[in-house]
Structure formats: structure tokens, C-alpha cells
Amino acid sequence: MSGKKVPDMDMARSLALLWGSHTKPGRSGLTVRAIVEAAIGIADAEGLDALSMRHVAERLGVGTMSLYTHVPGKTELTDLMIDAAYGELYRDVDEPSAQPDGWRGALEFVAARNWDLYRRHPWMLQLVTPRPVLGPNASLKYEAELRPLDGIGLSDVEMDSVLALVLTHVEGTARVRAGLDQIEQATGMNETEWWLASAPVLDKVMDASRFPVASRVGTAAGQEHQGASDPAHALAFGLARILDGVADLIAGR
């Protein structure tokens, strides 16, 4: 009952790290910023599984334990990585609301930007936590993505719900996309090749007599997407349905 961590302390420490300006480099040039950049480089190139403190230290030409002088632990490092990545999203806070085609065009833009971000940094999908990382870029992201929804007939709570819905959809489809990429990299077999190779197995599994609808639809969808799933198509299709539903909500006022 006593080994419990005190969240306040951790949070204060994380916040100081996230918001603290760049500390001066020590005698070996080691900086929080440099550590974060090295970590992101590794995660981008080799995946989150390859991200170890030893690996980061090695890339920086530094002893492993030296990292702990600047960063409390791996958890805080990943928080810093996430906030740094959020910084890539928008040029300025009005970029989404400046898009053409009103709130619909803006949400499509937001979806595309988040999708691209996840494609560049697929490791983010393994690190996202329900409680937001309260870094300097998270607030800006939230403001930028909310502005186009202001004054179109939604309540404040609805604005938040609509944005969350779109972001959850993008995250879900991006996760599938990232998973496919990871499998392809691991096995050297892309989705289409896999689908073609496992067609006979799928036919047996999807027994047409026991599962008539599944076998028919599965075959049609497989042919269309040349694989078990097509995340890019799912993103577009789902977003269109969601935005139609939001339009209904607004029109119902």
C-alpha cells in the first residue's frame, strides 16, 4: 500500500520537462532535445520495439545511464516524443479553419493531417494514452482543430464530441495501416501477396454453405481491396459517413 507513485509529483516533473526551455548542454553536449530527436529517429526507422535506452545512448555516442541525467525515465521520454511530433501538425493555429468548404473541408483537412502524422510516426499509435500529454503543442492542436467547428450550430460539448469522433476514426484506420506495414516489413510479404496466397485457406475458413453472406462479401471486398482490408479506403469511406451524420445533426437544429 505504500509503493504507490504520487501522480502530482510525476505530473509536475513531466510538465517541467515538456514546457522547460532547452537546458544548456553538459560537457558531452547531451541535451533533452538531442535525446528526443535521437529517440524519434530510431522509432521512425526501426519501430518502437527497437527503441531502448541503450540504443538511444549508442546513437548519441554516450553511456546509457547518462540519459537519466536529463530524462527521468523512458515514460517521460515517450511523452516528449509525442509532444514533439504534435509540433509538426499545423503551420499555425488557423490553418484548419482557413481551409475551403467550411467545417466539412476543415475536418477533412484535420483528418488528412493526422493521418499523415501517423504514417510518418507510426509508433505514436502504440503510445497514445487517453489522458492527453499536456505539452505545449497539444493545446495548439486542440484549438486549431476546434476553431472550424465554432459557430456552425453545435453546442460546446458537441464540438468536442465531433472532433473526438473524427480523431478516433483516423487513429483506428491509421492503426490498421501501421499494422499492415509492420507485418509487411517483418515478413517481406505485402497485403496483396498475403491475400492471394491465403485465398485457399480463406475459402475453407469461410465455408460458403455455413457462412453464405460472409463468403460472398468477403470475396467481393477482398477483390476490391486486393487484401483483407484497405485502410485508406476505410478512412475515406468512414469519414464521409461521419461527416454526413454530423451534417444531419447540424441540420436538425
Add this chain to the structure above:
Amino acid sequence: MSGKKVPDMDMARSLALLWGSHTKPGRSGLTVRAIVEAAIGIADAEGLDALSMRHVAERLGVGTMSLYTHVPGKTELTDLMIDAAYGELYRDVDEPSAQPDGWRGALEFVAARNWDLYRRHPWMLQLVTPRPVLGPNASLKYEAELRPLDGIGLSDVEMDSVLALVLTHVEGTARVRAGLDQIEQATGMNETEWWLASAPVLDKVMDASRFPVASRVGTAAGQEHQGASDPAHALAFGLARILDGVADLIAGR
């Protein structure tokens, strides 16, 4: 260039395990089924992080390496866990299509069942891979969930897309829910307590002068949900919008 695994071999082995009837217990009573059940018990109670081969063996009163006689490795074990969990979903293949209120009621039922499944087995959210686990229960799930969408004016590909959209939405919101539970268990602080405690920090982060919309909407949503997010509300709100959008698609024919 030679250490690459041959997917076909792995797949054949996995399929044999998934579909193979229960092998007879050896001289210590060890069975694939028993191993899977023990693993699920651990993952349910202590989370996926606590699921180790040593732990499973300990629970069964068996040497760690004995497990490898019955299961090739941890990856295959988790595949078996997932398929076993899918078996809990539906009483029979017509349960979703027998729901009242047509395709809409059926999809709401499907969403609720998947949501409940993820609440019972939150570890599934950390294991789901884009390529389906081709076990005996996956096909049944697919058929059961597709049937209510048959003959309502959607093409085959659209049926698959609509189902995938709903399932992705449920998975995304359930992931948030599971994340909150995990944090609460780790810190002993529930979402509302955390939100109340970090209100001053949030006020500073969401500077009302720089981020007027974010601070206003964030406050409203926070008050409404008594926390940074409310997955159950997000599930219902999002599903309503999605189903409205699907209705538009059908009506547009």
C-alpha cells in the same frame, strides 16, 4: 537475408492449433485449452503486461518449458486467446439479425456486444492485428455481423465497409476506456479525481487568451463528462452519427 520466417509454415501451424480438436492431456494433464484458459485468466485479472510464460506455467503448477510442448510460442498463444474470446460473442449466427429495429438495431447490438467483450477482456485491444486470426470463431463473427446488412440496399463492398467502420469505432472508444481503467488501477486515482486535481494545470495550459475556443470547449466538455473524456458517451454519440450517415447512404439509392 536468410533468417526470414516463412509465413506459410507459421500459418499452417497456427491454423492446425486453432482448428485442431482438443488433444488428449499428457501425463501431467497439460492441454492447449488449459493453457489458453490460464493465460486468459491472468490477462483478465492482471493485465497483458503480467502475462508471461513463467506466470502461466506457475498458475498451472507446471514447468515453464513444458508449455512449449503444446504451444509453439507466445505469439500463437495470444492468437488462441483471441479466438477463444471471440467465441463468447454470440449465442448463434443469427443473434444480431434477430434484433428488433432492423439493420440499425442490429448494428447497435453488434456494437454493444463488442464493447462488452473489450470491457471483459481489455487485453484484446493490445493484441488485435490487422490480419484477422483465422480461427473457428472469426468466421462466425463475420457472418453474424454481416447478415443484418444483407438486402438493405448496400453493395457487398459497402456492407464490409459499414461493418468495419462500426467495429473500428467501438475498438477506438473501448481502447480509451481500457486506458482509463489501466491508469486508474495504476495510480488509484479515477478520471474525475484526476480532472479535478489538474484543473489549475489545465487552465494554465489552455490559456484562454491564446486558445479561446479550446479553453471554452474544454471546460464545457470537462464539466459535462467530469473528466478529460467519457468513452461511453463517445461510443453512443459516434455510433449515432455513423448510423445516420449510413442511413443517408442507403437513402441516396
Add this chain to the structure above:
DNA sequence: TAGTGCTTCCGTACGTTGTACCGTACGTAA
């Protein structure tokens, strides 16, 4: 019944991981 062989069981060991602990060595201020 004795022998033979196959399968099941499992102890040991290796290479990983995050990080606690503590000694060393350097840059800066007095």
C-alpha cells in the same frame, strides 16, 4: 515380462530490457 522408442516434461542458460546505485571526472566559482 523385458525391452524399445517416442513423447512429454523441465532445469539451465543466453541475450534482451529498464533502471537503481555508486564511483569518477570534469567545469566553474572562490
Add this chain to the structure above:
DNA sequence: TTACGTACGGTACAACGTACGGAAGCACTA
């Protein structure tokens, strides 16, 4: 020049998945 504080990093520990090889029990045949 001396002294202090901080940055650096070597070693060590517990936990992980699992390769390897020995030991032991069961089902057969002779």
C-alpha cells in the same frame, strides 16, 4: 589552486522469451 556540484557511466539485478538437451513416463512389440 582548491573545492564543490553536477554530468557521466560501469556494474548489477530482476524479469522477459525461448533454444537446447537431459530425464522420465507411456505404449507398444518380442
